[in-house]
Structures are given as C-alpha cells and as structure tokens.
Amino acid sequence: MSVTPFMFGPWVIRNSEIFFESALSVALVNLKPVLPGHVLICPRRVVPRYYDLEDHEIADLWKSAKIVSKVIEKHFNGDGLTFAIQDGKNAGQTVPHVHIHIIPRQKTDYENTDQIYTEIEKEREPRTLETMAKEADELRVYFQ
Amino acid sequence: MSVTPFMFGPWVIRNSEIFFESALSVALVNLKPVLPGHVLICPRRVVPRYYDLEDHEIADLWKSAKIVSKVIEKHFNGDGLTFAIQDGKNAGQTVPHVHIHIIPRQKTDYENTDQIYTEIEKEREPRTLETMAKEADELRVYFQ
Numbered sequence: 001m002s003v004t005p006f007m008f009g010p011w012v013i014r015n016s017e018i019f020f021e022s023a024l025s026v027a028l029v030n031l032k033p034v035l036p037g038h039v040l041i042c043p044r045r046v047v048p049r050y051y052d053l054e055d056h057e058i059a060d061l062w063k064s065a066k067i068v069s070k071v072i073e074k075h076f077n078g079d080g081l082t083f084a085i086q087d088g089k090n091a092g093q094t095v096p097h098v099h100i101h102i103i104p105r106q107k108t109d110y111e112n113t114d115q116i117y118t119e120i121e122k123e124r125e126p127r128t129l130e131t132m133a134k135e136a137d138e139l140r141v142y143f144q
Numbered sequence: 145m146s147v148t149p150f151m152f153g154p155w156v157i158r159n160s161e162i163f164f165e166s167a168l169s170v171a172l173v174n175l176k177p178v179l180p181g182h183v184l185i186c187p188r189r190v191v192p193r194y195y196d197l198e199d200h201e202i203a204d205l206w207k208s209a210k211i212v213s214k215v216i217e218k219h220f221n222g223d224g225l226t227f228a229i230q231d232g233k234n235a236g237q238t239v240p241h242v243h244i245h246i247i248p249r250q251k252t253d254y255e256n257t258d259q260i261y262t263e264i265e266k267e268r269e270p271r272t273l274e275t276m277a278k279e280a281d282e283l284r285v286y287f288q
Contacts, residue, residue: 050209050210050213050225050227051210051213051214053210055203055207055210058203058206058207058210059199059202059203059206059207061206062202062203062205062206063199063202063203065194066194066195066197066199066202069194069195069231070195078234079232079234080230080231080232080233080234080235080237081194081229081231081232081235082228082229082230082231082235082236083194083227083228083229083231084226084227084228084229084261085225085226085227085228086224086226086257086258087213087224087225087226087227088223088224088225088249089224090222090223090224090249090250090251090253090257091224091225091226091249091257092226092257092258093224105232105234105235106234107234109234112262113230113234113235113236114230114236114261114262114264115262116261117228117258117260117261117262118256118258118259118261118262120258
C-alpha cells in the first residue's frame with residue numbers, strides 16, 4: 001500500500017478503499033456503486049482528460065483494467081462487463097480525474113442492458129466506510 | 145489500406161468504412177451512430193471479450209483510441225467524449241468482437257448526459273454506404 005495518499009481528483013482516498021495497485025494505476029471500491037462490484041480504476045496522475053495521459057500510462061491503466069475486471073466479474077458472479085469513461089463534464093464526468101467504471105453484468109440486472117448508464121447518473125445512497133473497507137479487503141486478497 | 149478485408153466479428157468491413165489503422169487496431173465509421181462522430185475502434189484480431197486481448201493488443205488499441213478520439217472530438221465540435229465497451233451479451237454487446245464506442249459529446253446533446261447509453265440500444269436507421277464512405281474520407285485525411 002502507498003504511504004502517500006492517493007488523490008482521486010481533489011479527494012483523498014483511504015488505503016482501506018484501495019484493493020489493487022500497479023506502477024501507474026490504482027483500483028478502488030465505489031462510494032455509490034450502481035450494481036454490486038462496480039469499481040473504479042484510475043491513473044495515479046491526476047489528469048482530467050483521457051488525451052492528457054501518456055502512452056505508457058494508458059498501457060498500464062488498461063492492462064490493470066483487464067486484471068481487475070476478470071477478478072471482479074468472477075467474484076460478483078457476473079457474465080459480462082461494462083467499461084466506461086465519462087471523459088469531460090459533458091460526458092457526465094463529475095470528478096476531474098480520468099477513471100474507468102468497471103461493472104460486472106448479469107443477465108437479470110436490468111431489462112434494458114444499457115439502463116446501467118442512466119443509473120450511473122442517478123442519486124444513490126453512499127455506503128459506509130466499513131462496508132467499503134470490507135469489500136476492498138475481500139478483493140485485495142486476489143492480487144497479493 | 146489493408147488488402148485482406150477487415151472482419152468485424154462475422155461482418156466484412158469495406159475499406160471505404162475504415163479511416164484509421166494501426167499495427168493491431170482499426171477504426172471505422174458507424175452504420176447507425178447515436179450522435180454525429182460516433183465511431184468504433186477494434187482490435188484486428190476477432191475476439192469477443194476484453195480479457196481475450198493480449199497486453200500488446202490492449203496497449204495498441206487504447207493508444208489508437210486516444211489518437212482517434214482527439215481528432216473526432218475536434219472534427220465534430222465536441223467538448224467531451226464517451227468511451228464504452230459492452231463486454232459480453234449481458235453488457236449489450238451485439239457483435240462478438242471487442243469494440244470501443246467513441247462518441248464526441250456536447251453540452252446540448254442530451255438533457256441527461258448518460259442518456260447516450262440508452263440511445264445506443266435503440267433501433268436506428270442505417271446510413272447509406274455513400275454517407276459512411278464520405279465521412280470516412282473526411283476523417284482519413286487527419287491520419288495520413
């Protein structure tokens with residue numbers, strides 16, 4: 001785990017929320033997941049737009065996304081995954097730091113599979129720190 | 145341009161629909177874009193799921209996505225971009241070949257920015273081959 005806290009845009013992320021780290025990327029559990037297993041993966045460097053990333057950051061980020069998504073799909077009994085980046089405010093981005101939404105999908109989750117994206121924008125109850133830490137603990141095991 | 149036709153899943157893609165090629169990836173205009181400038185970028189290799197990709201294919205694909213997205217955002221007067229992969233049928237995937245949707249966004253495109261994803265699933269009128277070829281011709285210029 002990092003000693004310096006990871007900044008998600010302007011927000012300090014607790015180590016208890018982080019379950020995967022690579023050289024240039026960090027994966028964290030979500031305060032307000034739209035579905036079980038909805039996690040975020042970000043470059044360490046705080047940059048708002050995808051085009052701000054260097055090619056080696058991009059390679060690390062999306063390689064990490066493959067490693068993480070494979071695990072969360074299985075752990076949350078998914079059969080399919082949604083990957084999305086809201087790149088800029090007009091695309092729905094709320095934290096100005098590139099982040100990939102990774103969401104395990106099931107046949108039964110929504111009647112219209114793409115309803116997921118409308119759900120991303122809806123107001124949702126935040127989870128407790130305890131719930132998030134517990135989930136991160138469970139996921140962290142896979143990457144040790 | 146390739147001599148062997150590019151296969152998008154089971155579909156043969158005409159060279160006239162392709163506007164960008166890298167060693168391992170191909171970008172094509174869309175038969176049924178949800179918004180102007182909605183393009184697709186795929187690995188050359190026909191694999192259904194993201195986890196099927198090798199790390200060097202992933203690096204090439206997402207580096208290409210950066211190059212292509214920067215151009216289409218500007219060309220279509222976007223301010224923001226949506227990137228999405230529907231990875232598997234339960235995530236809305238219809239062609240079993242990994243593809244990134246890249247969509248330039250504008251402040252005024254939808255009242256709810258994430259309505260875009262519902263639109264992706266709706267039935268839309270296919271465009272003519274001529275319209276598609278013309279758009280690909282316009283975009284191809286940027287990458288020569």
